[in-house]
Amino acid sequence: MTVGDIARQDEEGYIYLVDRKKDLIISGGVNGYPREIEEVLHAHPAIAEAAVIGILDDYWGEAVKAFVVCRKGASLTKDELIAFCQTSLAGCKLPKTVDFIEALPRNAAGKVLKADLRQPAK
Numbered sequence: 001m002t003v004g005d006i007a008r009q010d011e012e013g014y015i016y017l018v019d020r021k022k023d024l025i026i027s028g029g030v031n032g033y034p035r036e037i038e039e040v041l042h043a044h045p046a047i048a049e050a051a052v053i054g055i056l057d058d059y060w061g062e063a064v065k066a067f068v069v070c071r072k073g074a075s076l077t078k079d080e081l082i083a084f085c086q087t088s089l090a091g092c093k094l095p096k097t098v099d100f101i102e103a104l105p106r107n108a109a110g111k112v113l114k115a116d117l118r119q120p121a122k
Helices: 034-042 078-085 114-121
Strands: 005-009 015-020 025-027 030-032 047-057 061-070 095-100
Touching: 025 047, 025 061, 030 034, 034 047, 034 061, 034 078, 047 095, 047 114, 078 095
Parallel strands: 061 095
Antiparallel strands: 005 015, 025 030, 047 061
């Protein structure tokens, strides 16, 4: 673990990395971890890859914004995606906006560049 990692420890003493502190989304006073939301998105059969960030929201403080890359030949609408997520996520963790894109920006090591995704969201 490094500074900025969020972790939890179970009753047996095992430590699990949850996410990065800088990526935490606080919507309506509830902590939303992008990794948790992304795991739900990745479970959809039409989604090849996805990333989640928090964007400013006048009412909630922050809202969830999802960037989704669909599998070749698959189609998906925002409403279908949100309906799918409603089965696994609380309302404050549901994506409020969804951008369907061709590919996620990545660095040379293959890590998703969330800072690049945040730029147009400001």
